[in-house]
Amino acid sequence: MSRPLLLSVALLLVASACEREKRRFDDPAGAPPRDSLRLTELEPGKVTRPESSAVVYEENASAVSEGKRLFSAYNCTGCHASGGGSIGPALMDDQWRYGSSAANIYATISQGRPNGMPAFGAKVPPKEIWELAAFVRSLSGLLDKSVASGRDDHMQRKSQEQATKPAKPRGGQAKPPGG
């Protein structure tokens, strides 16, 4: 290969990894706009996908790893264990009552949900909720394997690195019941 070509390929590879490894100390996304959240795919006409500002968190390894730290620091493990669920539902499975997109999970964490999910909106800043949402998505294998957070020493059914789902991040919303 010629030298300029080699150089540009190398630069391209470096540039693509830079975003994944970048550490953000500010909050680029803020809270998501309320009307972008949808809990179901059922709608007349063509299904449109709203723009998600969560991409900046989902494709960032540092954000997912921060989400993992916050998951135990804020005691999500108290009800969800390490994703397998105990008195709260499992987070590493395919069942999403309120939607699996990052914005949906953001709303779940922020607003709380019936039967026990507390509302953390006033207690956890938006950046950290995004990081937690990214981590929760990683528990189900919905994120790219390259942003997987480190493996724990304790027992786990599956880590993000063992995910068998497609490698690209999925914006999927909740499946309608029965289908």
Place this chain on the structure above:
Amino acid sequence: MQANDWIGRHSVLAPVGPEAERIHGLWTFMWIVCAVLFVIVLGTLLLSLNRRATGDTRRATLVVSGCVAATAVILGVFLTYNFSVAHVLTDTPRGALEIRIVGHQWWWEVIYPSGVPQNQVTTANEMVVPVGQPILTRLESADVIHSFWPPNLMGKRDLIPRETNERIFTADTAGVYRSQCAEFCGYQHAKMTLLVVAVSPDSFVRWLDHARSAANEPSDSLASRGKELFLTSACVMCHTIGGTIAGSRTGPVLTHFGSRASIAAGTMANTRANLESWIVDPQRHKPGTLMPGATISRADVAAIAAYLESLK
């Protein structure tokens, strides 16, 4: 405590206790011996530049053998002295006061254990010790490897996750001695200061007694509002204030925060203005720190800062 008290003579050349003095003595001995040897070697080298080789191999062999023997003897002396100092440093004298230090990214948790659970004291970033009493520090880490190093008092000792290391030091003179984290532990490794405050034994007993008490009730309306805000916003997710519902252990304990000399492990002096600035945007002062910024109004920040400063 004044804001500048903690910028003292932070140096290994200013030992304040017997352990530090032993290390200082060893260092001085090695320095003098090595300086003398350096002068001798350099002098001999310069002299030899002016001389012609005489071909007297017997004399040359004698001189070289003599120098090798002398080197071996000097190294043996260094070794013996070194071992004797190390032996003293790892000795556990009786009557030592036990203090647990847990390293976090990027702050120090200091725990005074007690057989009676309600007498246990947990504080952060400042360690008050009595003068003249050996302190047995039990060093642990909550995340990565840190290292505790108050140069005036002792050498470095690492805080390793899942291990408990121990090291004794004694402060013979009252004062404030700064310690620095001495093992790279992440983004803010440089801003991880633990102040060792040595006070008279009576002052220490009084301090410990007070430290066991719950946090002060706010005395004015601004501090009351601050307490109410603290307990209903994001602060409770990470901080503990003894005697209130705030009980999380993710971040430093704030029960007697008002009497600390610094904010965020030596990042800034503990003044009202600095505290307000810190609460609003910690990332500006200590980028990468685990405390997120607060999206609350200026008046609310002032109230919370007033409350925290009142926790003496």
